[in-house]
Amino acid sequence: MRYSKDHGQQTRRRIVENASYGLRENGADGLSVVDLMKLVDLTHGSFYAYFKSRDALVVEALALAMDRTVVHWLDLTEGLPAEKGFDAVVESYLSPRHRNNAARGCALPALAADIGRSGPEARRTFAGRLEKMIDVIARLIPRRSSTDARQAAAGAIATMVGSIVLARAAGDRQLSDALLKAGRQALRNQTASASAEASAVDQI
Template identity: 40%
Template sequence: MMRIMRKPTISARAAAKEASHERIVQAAARAIRRSGYDGTGVADIMKEAGLTHGAFYAHFDSREAMLAEAADRAGAESNDFGARVVAAAPAEQALQALMQAYLSKEHLAGIETGCPVAALGSEMPRQAPEVRRAATRRIKEMIDLVARQAPDWGQPGAHDRALVTVATMVGTLMLARAVDDAALSDSLCTAALKRLDSSGA
């Protein structure tokens, strides 16, 4: 007699826990970009996620574990955005489109949903190893996305140019957000785009 194996169904409780976990990570990914790692507290995140402070340890072993997931999520969101920009542009214009989107006024203003590297780069050396590991993995993905847009992708020169391009983009965004002079902020982005374009990045 043949036995029919049924797929196990996720219980309502497990599904609810997964949905709660997702809300926490989403809230934390926004919060670290908005307030920095040090300005992101467990109580505030749980409140934003609509959960009690006491429920935190049902999802994470520590605050650092939450921050690591938040860093990973923020990096993934940023890279997904970049990949969509690239996919929507003609191949020969993909890198230019990516750089323009990254240094746009919308991205400049969207700290909470934008690139976590520009929002958190100066804080990274002081973070726990698991947080830095998560962020580093996403930074490598960002570099790879830029390198893949080069005609000579796969060659050492393409990777080197991608390193410079990403460093320039991130540094420019950090400076453009740091100053309280709108004209200077615009000039920084315009100059960086002009230089990257003329260098054949």
């Protein structure tokens, strides 16, 4: 059978795409090369025609997943005032839909712990994409210095990720929903307090 010139690239993209779903659902340590290739109906032996190692695939799949979260946040907030954009991200992230769909959700709650035990390339990729995510949220926190906005953004992401991790781990749906609600409320309180402080400064 003859293949088009870009068949190899298409197959490689398909492997990365499906690996990004599988890794988010099962964790970076939860899938072997055999499992990853089964996701795209390919044999274990063909894996090394596309990737030099399993770790190389994990890095690419991680980057793809995190990039898509950034794009999703940018789409959610397009045209919205900063504070409403922040609320839109929080509501989407700390929602039952996101909790219930790990495979297509944010990579942070699914993979952060595994990446912390991975090699330096995976950690560098993770850190670089995380910086971009912090940048997006920081732009949604008005009337703060760049340093303060980034610190608040990092805290907001940590709160969102922790809330989702706990909500997914909770065996009881009522408790899980309560954890999501608590996370949303904590972030609302944080932004309300920051807005009040900024208003007080403006009036001095």
